[in-house]
Amino acid sequence: MLINSTLLDQLHSFTSAQMMRCMAHYNETKSRNIVQKNFEWIELFSKLYYESRAMRARDLDMPEVLEAQQLAWRFIGAGNHDFFVTCVDGRNMPLVMFSKPPHVGGVLRAPAGAVTGFMEGEKPGTVFIDDSSFVVRRVIKLLREKAGDTIYYGLDSHFGCAARYQIHSTEGGYQEDGGVRADIISKLMTARGILQLRREMKEKGEDVTEIIPTFFSFDPNTGGLFAGLELHLDEEEVAKNGYTKDLVKKLLDKGLIIDTLDILKNKKILNILSSKMKAKSADYRNKYSESLIANWKITSDLYQDGKGELFQYIFDKLVYAYGQSGWVIGTFDGIFTHTISERTLKQKAKFLLKNIVTRYSIAGIEDKWPFDSHSEEMVVITDGGYAPFSHINAFAVFSRDLNALLTNTKLTIDLVRSSRKENKIKDPVEKSKLTENDFLSAPVLISNKAILKDIQEESWKALTSLNLNTILGAINWDSNEVLNWRKSDFEEKIISISKNKKIKIELRDAFLFIDGLYELFDRLRIMMKDKYFRQMILHGNIVVLNTLVDNNRMAKYIAHFVI
Structure with missing residues (x-):
């Protein structure tokens, strides 16, 4: 196994202790036996989860991945940066959407791709910017850090979005497109807010980067990408009626929108692709590094520094769609004045090219897309990851948006439960002791992650040897004082333990470790202050695994937060 014995010991220690705590809430022998069986299953399930993530973490250090990163940076262009927002929908994986290499650009995942912090203003046409929102602060940081460069900030209004459909239904939406049109309107408001934020910073004399919001609609049922719906x-x-199938086809036939799957089925384009690559040659679950570098070599070859025939074909289609829709194509970008520059159209063409290569490499031109069904088996609270994995698929909840943490996590728990009931997912544990009915009610695993970058391996070993189980396992979650702990409370306890045990740890690494522990505690505290999450944790309906991981998302330490 790729996960070491220390981590396995930590896992066993946590699940055993948490099981005993949960059993204490039941008096009947039958219920206690069910809890025991569930936690034995959770431990086996967790091993599968950690193993699959360890395999991917190992992949990220392969030379092919480093080469793919270099090709991606060159393709995006000097001074350009790709960031985009998409849904927590487990089918919307940046890797199978665009062959996105690790640490190139960035992705924010949220239900329906909703960017919290930018909200509709009280007055029509205005935006309220919540400067306490992590997302807003993150955009501010990007604007400052990338000063002198250009950020292309993609906003995805994807088709078949369960979260958006639910929002649309709640709003009483009458369009028949599951809320796609309403979502694009919401994304336009987000774009207005981002531009307003930049303008306000610039007016204060700050040196900020240029940021250009762009729009796209991924279709997780086909693996294709639409551009131009916002026009x-x-x-x-x-x-x-919204963007119904008939209307989308009508716009497509007129060349007023672009669908990458439609481009793929063009005979001329198919000949170009088939001369460069083999259909269905990529396997991102099991052959990650080989698939990634192959796709990036092909993408670069098809781009040919902007001279490639396929790239030019995509660019020309974008020019036609925007021009025929009444937009002015020139040197400036203005979403709300209906102007767009050639350089932005070229970036959009690159975006579409990445999807075309990726889609063809995974499924060719077949209608069947292998990632079209929900198969998420758990929930991960994190800044990001590198799905798809060999096994154990997960919904991703953005860890930094604490205001939406409970809402987003609750939604994904419900979706996992629904998938079990609808038989979309099956028990992945080999020789499981759970019956089919047991599996339906078994706990949903929530992996609460904190990513610690650049901690030395020796420091990890030293930190692990601190053995914090006694302190973390003895936290009184019914104490208001404890639930209001600050980071300094953690610092004091952990530093005193390290001194008593005379363990030498790099000071920087020690503080990073404390930051990570506090990050996990902070999210867990939010759950424990909520009546229903508290109840689900105490009764073993959900199990929260609190894990510190390195930059490649390799699990390094399981925090013994027993409740």
Whole structure:
């Protein structure tokens, strides 16, 4: 196994202790036996989870991955940066959408890809910017750090979004597109907020980067990508019915929107692709590094520094769609003045090219897309990851948006439960002791992660030897004083233990470790202050595994937060 014995011991210690705590809430022998069986299963399930992530962490250090990163940076262009927002939907994986290499650009995952912190203003056409929002602070940081460069900030309004459909239904939406049009309107408001934020910073004399919001709609049912839907928001039929299949086809036939799957089925384009690559040659679950470098070599070859035939074909289609939709194509970008620059259209063409290569490499031109069904088996609270994995698929909840943490996590727990009931997912544990009915009610695993970058391996070993189980396992979660702990409380306890045990740890690494522990505690505290999350944890309906991981998401330490 790729996970070491120390981590396995930590896992066993935690699940055993948490099991005993949960059993104490039941008086009947039958219920206590069910809890015991569930936790034995959770331990086996968790091993599968950690093993699959360890395999991917190992992949990230392969030379092919480093080469793919270099090709991606060159492709995006000097001074350009790709960031985008998409849904927590487990089918919306950046790797299978665009062959996204690790640590190139960035992705934010949230239900329906909703960027919290930018909200509709009280007055029409205005935006309220919540400067306490982590997402807003993150955008501010990007604007400062990338000063002098250009950020292309993609906003995804994807088709078949369960979260958006639910929001649309709650709002009483009458369009028949599951909320796609309403979501694009929401994303336009987000774009307005981002531009307003930049303008306000610039007016204060700050040196900030240029940021250009762009729009796309991924279709997780086909693996294809749509561009240009935002151009037709106010057309009568769109306003009345939304982006129905018939309307999308009508716009596509007129060349007023672009669908990468439609491009793929063009005979001329297919000949170009088939001369460069083999259909269905990529296997991102089991052959990550080989698939990644192959796709990036092909993408670079098809781009040819902007001279590639396929790239030019995509660019020309974008020029036609925008031009025929009444937009002015020139040197400036203005979403709300309907102007777009050639350089932005070229970046959009690159975006579409990445999807075309990726889609063809995974499924060719077949209608069947292997990632079209929900198969998420658990929830991960994290800044990001590198799915798809060999096994154990997960919903991703963005860890930094604490205001939406409970709402987003609750939604994903519900979706996992629904998938079990609908038989979309099966028990992955070999020789499991759970029956089919047992599996339906078995705990949902929530992996609460904190990513610690650049901690030395020796420091990890030293930190592990501190043996914090006694302190972390003895936290009184019913104490208001404890639930209001600050980071300094953690620092004091852990530093005193390290001194008593005379363990030498790099000071920087020690503080990073404390930061990570506190990050995990902070999220767990939010759950324990909520009546229903507290109840689910205490009764073993959900199990929260609190893990510190390195930059490659390799699990290094399981914090013994027993409740």
